[in-house]
Amino acid sequence: MTQWLGDTIVGNRWLIIGVFLVLAAVASVFLSQFRIDASAETLLVKNNELYIKSQLANQRFAPDEFILVAYKPHDGELFSAQTFADITVISAEYAKLERVSSVTSMLTVPLLKDASAFTSGAEVESLTWQQQQYAPQEMQQLLTDHPIFTDLLLNKAQTAAGIQIVFKANSKLQQLDRKILDIQALTLKRPLTADEEAEISKLQQAADPIRQQLSQQRQQEIEQIEQINQQVAKQAQTFIGGAYVVGQHLVSMIKSDLTSFGLAIALIIAVLLLVIYRSWRWVCFPLLSCAVSVLLTCGLFGMLDIRTTVISANFIALQLILTLAVMIHLLGAYREIARDEPERDQQQRVTGMLVQKLSPCFYATLTTSVGFGSLIFSGIQPVVDFGFMMLIAMLITMSVSLLLFPALLSLLKARPETADFAWLQQGLQKAAAGVSRWPYPVILILVVVFAGLATGISRLNVENSFINYFAKDTQVHQELAFIDQQFGGSTPLDIVITLDPQQAKPDLVISADQLNQLHVAHAAVNAFDATGSVTSLINFTTLARQLNDDKPLTEYELDAIYEMLSTKVTNQLVGAYLAETPQQVRIASRIQDTTAGLNREQLMQQLHQDLQAVGLAEQDYQLTNLFVLYQDILARLFDSQVTTLGLVYLALGLVLLAIFRSLKIALIALLPNILTTLGILGLIGWLNIPLDLMTITIAAIAMGIAVDDTIHFVHNYLQHPGNNAIGATFKHTGMAIVFTSVIIAAGFAVFGFSDFLPSVYFGVLTAAAMLMALITDLTILPALLDRFVSTGNSRQPSAEA
Numbered sequence: 001m002t003q004w005l006g007d008t009i010v011g012n013r014w015l016i017i018g019v020f021l022v023l024a025a026v027a028s029v030f031l032s033q034f035r036i037d038a039s040a041e042t043l044l045v046k047n048n049e050l051y052i053k054s055q056l057a058n059q060r061f062a063p064d065e066f067i068l069v070a071y072k073p074h075d076g077e078l079f080s081a082q083t084f085a086d087i088t089v090i091s092a093e094y095a096k097l098e099r100v101s102s103v104t105s106m107l108t109v110p111l112l113k114d115a116s117a118f119t120s121g122a123e124v125e126s127l128t129w130q131q132q133q134y135a136p137q138e139m140q141q142l143l144t145d146h147p148i149f150t151d152l153l154l155n156k157a158q159t160a161a162g163i164q165i166v167f168k169a170n171s172k173l174q175q176l177d178r179k180i181l182d183i184q185a186l187t188l189k190r191p192l193t194a195d196e197e198a199e200i201s202k203l204q205q206a207a208d209p210i211r212q213q214l215s216q217q218r219q220q221e222i223e224q225i226e227q228i229n230q231q232v233a234k235q236a237q238t239f240i241g242g243a244y245v246v247g248q249h250l251v252s253m254i255k256s257d258l259t260s261f262g263l264a265i266a267l268i269i270a271v272l273l274l275v276i277y278r279s280w281r282w283v284c285f286p287l288l289s290c291a292v293s294v295l296l297t298c299g300l301f302g303m304l305d306i307r308t309t310v311i312s313a314n315f316i317a318l319q320l321i322l323t324l325a326v327m328i329h330l331l332g333a334y335r336e337i338a339r340d341e342p343e344r345d346q347q348q349r350v351t352g353m354l355v356q357k358l359s360p361c362f363y364a365t366l367t368t369s370v371g372f373g374s375l376i377f378s379g380i381q382p383v384v385d386f387g388f389m390m391l392i393a394m395l396i397t398m399s400v401s402l403l404l405f406p407a408l409l410s411l412l413k414a415r416p417e418t419a420d421f422a423w424l425q426q427g428l429q430k431a432a433a434g435v436s437r438w439p440y441p442v443i444l445i446l447v448v449v450f451a452g453l454a455t456g457i458s459r460l461n462v463e464n465s466f467i468n469y470f471a472k473d474t475q476v477h478q479e480l481a482f483i484d485q486q487f488g489g490s491t492p493l494d495i496v497i498t499l500d501p502q503q504a505k506p507d508l509v510i511s512a513d514q515l516n517q518l519h520v521a522h523a524a525v526n527a528f529d530a531t532g533s534v535t536s537l538i539n540f541t542t543l544a545r546q547l548n549d550d551k552p553l554t555e556y557e558l559d560a561i562y563e564m565l566s567t568k569v570t571n572q573l574v575g576a577y578l579a580e581t582p583q584q585v586r587i588a589s590r591i592q593d594t595t596a597g598l599n600r601e602q603l604m605q606q607l608h609q610d611l612q613a614v615g616l617a618e619q620d621y622q623l624t625n626l627f628v629l630y631q632d633i634l635a636r637l638f639d640s641q642v643t644t645l646g647l648v649y650l651a652l653g654l655v656l657l658a659i660f661r662s663l664k665i666a667l668i669a670l671l672p673n674i675l676t677t678l679g680i681l682g683l684i685g686w687l688n689i690p691l692d693l694m695t696i697t698i699a700a701i702a703m704g705i706a707v708d709d710t711i712h713f714v715h716n717y718l719q720h721p722g723n724n725a726i727g728a729t730f731k732h733t734g735m736a737i738v739f740t741s742v743i744i745a746a747g748f749a750v751f752g753f754s755d756f757l758p759s760v761y762f763g764v765l766t767a768a769a770m771l772m773a774l775i776t777d778l779t780i781l782p783a784l785l786d787r788f789v790s791t792g793n794s795r796q797p798s799a800e801a
Helices: 002-011 013-033 049-061 081-095 136-143 171-188 194-232 243-277 281-304 315-340 346-377 381-409 422-437 439-459 475-486 512-526 537-547 555-574 600-613 626-660 663-686 695-717 722-753 757-777 780-788
Strands: 066-073 100-104 161-167 236-241 491-498 531-535 584-591 621-624
Touching (some): 002 013, 002 346, 002 381, 013 281, 049 171, 049 621, 049 626, 081 100, 081 136, 081 161, 081 194, 194 236, 194 243, 236 475, 243 281, 243 315, 243 475, 243 722, 281 381, 315 346, 315 381, 315 695, 346 381, 381 695, 422 722, 439 757, 439 780, 491 626, 512 531, 512 537, 512 555, 512 584, 512 600, 537 555, 600 621, 600 626, 626 663, 626 695, 663 695, 663 757, 663 780, 695 757, 695 780, 722 780, 757 780
Antiparallel strands (some): 066 236, 100 161, 491 584, 491 621, 531 584
16 A cells, blocks of 8 residues: 555656645735734633623623823832823823823822812812822822722832723724624523524624724734833833733734744754754755645635634644654655665655655654644633644645655655764664663663652642743733732732612612622622732722711712712723612722732632622622633643543554554553653643643643654564564664654754743743653663564554555
């Protein structure tokens, strides 16, 4: 079969090249449509109950889209004429931006001295610094420990002021999103019909161009705000934060990584190929094939509107490395044939190469695809999407490596090939001799070492945050961390409480009994160290009591104050606190992600217990917003890791059984890869690296890639007579295994220079996994084969039968 396939590929080389030229031309047309969606929302599971409920709650309560700019004077004097002048100037500049609807700071909000403001008949809006020109000392007195504005418009230490830039909503997009959510909300009661699914798809297509344009406009707005902030750079340090600022930073960073690291990996591959093969032809043709592979994939993704996200952003590097890995094994066989049988012409050499390597290379790409395919069953939508993307990429890699590359290779002139590195060949032969001589000690040592590493699995944790995705020395981390620590947290957590209608009074916004229930719930939320800003109607009662000489007010007086302040002042800051039909109140809190020892799962569990302890039944309240959704993702990670690894072990075991048609050989081939995955998971635990949406993919991906070399080794071992099968296998395949492992590890290690920490962990740990796989493939695998498999009686791979 392989002889016929080899002859067919070489005989139809011009047809194959022509087909790929046409495909490349088509892909180039759609390349411009390839898009990146690296927003924070792509990290969330959107089609589950929690997401839909959070979106419904946001629709009722959430404030407008905003950016928070923190102004920190260098001299430490926040309440000064210079600070007021600077905030006035930059606020005016912010207001000129096209989408800005309002700019709010401590200079523009009403500041009340006492309760007479509510009865004097004066307009509350006139009691601002802009109108009254309060002196700095008076401003400090009015804002010290302010129940509403502290953590929103100035920090507790009074060393920095906040400026909230509120943006106008796109009415068309808002309408489309509302229609989409209305249909999605039906899933809370029943599955959607085919017509409803189609309607969502239609609405999403209509909304997508608006979202794309809005994303570009947001990026421009951030750049414009940063330019405006430069006007006060001599007097103060400025920081930018906000819900979508993280997403925009992610987009910028991912775009940069795709370009810079893709080029860096290509350069490293070129250098390594030149060092290994000492010929430019073995640099140019493999890189050309890799480039075609990536072009076809990106073009196909553009045509199908499949977008890369934070999780899948490294697919270009992955595909470059995986395509090259297949070609290195092909080149190893080609060069060996050229040296051993120099009289063969070029077409005969390429055909011989395909006869030797077509089956193991096909099986190798198949098992890699199985590794990626296991991610589809992770239960986490962003990881599922990554799995689908890489399955498509692997099909293209297989086609380019096993069709286009041999076709191109057959066009070259036959030349003498340089000898491989003698010192490395000698080292491999010594390793082969050592394994053959002491198989049991080798097996025992490797098992003990990897078992010791695997004990680190018990230390795995899933604690993470968006802030920690960025390296600590980057500007984005420093800005987000400052706002998180100084302005009441980063990640919103809302508690929506459904009020008892029997306690309601028709002439009041909220009754005294309902307010008392809210008060104890507010206190329960505020009791946690990790909760920063906590805001609800209770903040109004606290302010009113302060202004009334610490004397309580009647429910009717409080009602009047809420109506007066909420509609004119605070809705634009933190959103509405009360909604009708059904009557619900909202406690808006933000979690400080930089809190030392923060355990999100424990916080959620304890918060549920505390809310129920103060008299709220489970059905009377709901936790919503980004903190809940992100915690839902983190909570799934352990189960997802177990599921994907279990599936990849089972699937690869079945594939190996189908390839070698021997349960014993399949188990022997599987064992080194199991040790590698357990070892890398243990290393993650020992290094105290948290599991996240990228690190949970490492074990499955590493096993899918590493098993390629295992297949090549076992396949070659079964082709040689039993007397010196190990030595012959090391000579024939050992070099290619070393080269592929080193190149793959070097390629992934490049990501260690990224500012995006999930990419750093993904790259460095995958590189470590490849080196672990190299060690197991050249030690415990040959030891097991030499001890338990006799090549004279063993089954041949199925394709060779």
